Amino acid sequence: MNAHETDTPVRMADCAGLWERTLLVDPDGSQDITTDVRWLQGITRFVDLRRPMPRPDFTGVHCAADLTDQQRAWMRMQDGFAGQLTQYADVFHWRRSIELQPPGPHPDEGRMSYAADVLVEVGVHADYFEHWIRDSPGQDCWAMELRSGDGGRALLVRVDRLFGWAMRTTAGTVELSLGSIEGREWIITDSALPYRESQRLAPRWVGDSRIHLHTNDIDDHGALRTREWLIGHTEGNVTL
Numbered sequence: 001m002n003a004h005e006t007d008t009p010v011r012m013a014d015c016a017g018l019w020e021r022t023l024l025v026d027p028d029g030s031q032d033i034t035t036d037v038r039w040l041q042g043i044t045r046f047v048d049l050r051r052p053m054p055r056p057d058f059t060g061v062h063c064a065a066d067l068t069d070q071q072r073a074w075m076r077m078q079d080g081f082a083g084q085l086t087q088y089a090d091v092f093h094w095r096r097s098i099e100l101q102p103p104g105p106h107p108d109e110g111r112m113s114y115a116a117d118v119l120v121e122v123g124v125h126a127d128y129f130e131h132w133i134r135d136s137p138g139q140d141c142w143a144m145e146l147r148s149g150d151g152g153r154a155l156l157v158r159v160d161r162l163f164g165w166a167m168r169t170t171a172g173t174v175e176l177s178l179g180s181i182e183g184r185e186w187i188i189t190d191s192a193l194p195y196r197e198s199q200r201l202a203p204r205w206v207g208d209s210r211i212h213l214h215t216n217d218i219d220d221h222g223a224l225r226t227r228e229w230l231i232g233h234t235e236g237n238v239t240l
Contacts, residue, residue, distance in 0.1 A: 008114035012087040015041045016138030018162055018178075019119065023131040038190065039132070040164040040178055041085065042157045043235045045143035046094070047164025049176050049190060050079040058194040063222035066195065078192050080176040081108075082155045082166030091124060097145075098153060098166040100174050100192060136162065142236030146213060146229035154215075154229060156203060158236075165201055165215075167227075177201070195222075203240055 021037035039048045056071050067075075081099035085092060094108040106125035113120055119132040138159040146154040150170050157164040163186060165177045177191035179201060186201040199216070206212035206228065213229045 009090060010092075010112040010114060010119065012044070012085060012092070015085070016043065016141050016159060017041060017134045018136040018138075018159065019132045019134050021130055022118075022133055025129050027127040038135075038178060040157060040159055040162060042138065042141040042143045042159050042164075044084050044086065045082070045145075045155060045157045045235065046085050047082040047155065047157055047166050047176060047178065048080050048094070049178055049192060051190075051192070052077050055194075058197075061195045063195055063218055064193075064220040065222070071194075075192065075194070080192055082157075082164065082176060092121075098155060098168045098174060098176070100176060136160070140237075142234065142238045144213070144234050144238060145232040147232055148227060148229055152227075154227075156213075156215075163201070205240065 019039040019041065021035070021039070022033065024032040024035070026032070034053045036051045036053050040046060052074070056074050058071065061067060061071065079101050081094070081096040083095045083097040085094055090111050091109055092112055096103065096108060109124040110121040111124065117133065119134070121130045121132065123129065141159050143155065143157045146156065152167065152169045154165070154167040161181045163179050163181060165175065165179065165188070167175045175191065175193050175196065177188045177193070177196055179186055179188040186203060188196050188199050188201060191197050199218070202216040204214050206214055211231055213231055215227050215229065217225050217227050219225055
């Protein structure tokens with residue numbers, strides 16, 4: 001199948017869910033089928049995590065201070081971003097508000113259509129195309145944009161029993177994580193900070209006003225810390 005075999009249009013409202021990329025063909029014709037790329041799409045907000053494979057063994061790494069030079073080098077090869085998806089006609093724009101890598105020279109825009117059960121994305125400003133398969137459709141979706149008192153930013157997206165978490169601190173640390181909700185536990189399963197995997201995000205309201213939110217985090221040496229956020233824009237019916 002190639003990029004020209006697509007004929008079924010895509011509506012943004014149909015994109016909710018967890019997607020996995022199965023193919024990238026770059027402008028030079030090279031192909032990538034090994035990078036682990038997962039895109040969690042809510043109503044409009046999204047979190048996208050991209051990790052080269054294979055990755056080093058992170059067994060026994062519980063915080064940033066435990067990382068080896070090899071592990072740090074691999075982490076710098078990761079990509080990912082979070083923000084808002086918009087659609088104009090058949091062009092989709094992924095507006096990035098938090099990202100691991102510096103922005104490129106062009107907006108992140110592509111045309112999308114279906115070929116059978118494959119979502120095909122074709123670049124607008126670069127001659128690439130990608131194939132996406134949906135692992136899990138989305139029904140109950142919501143999102144919150146957050147700010148901390150010192151200027152940090154975050155985005156929390158929920159899609160059914162899955163969530164995406166993106167955070168940028170004023171010190172420049174970026175976390176992009178995906179996870180699952182098991183009962184009342186929000187457990188990180190995949191992260192650009194591998195030592196965050198299996199930890200609990202634990203989003204919870206501060207008081208009864210639902211203006212502030214607490215989440216769990218750790219410092220560079222693994223000590224548990226609580227971050228407090230001021231809730232900004234929300235979409236959907238937010239439930240914790």
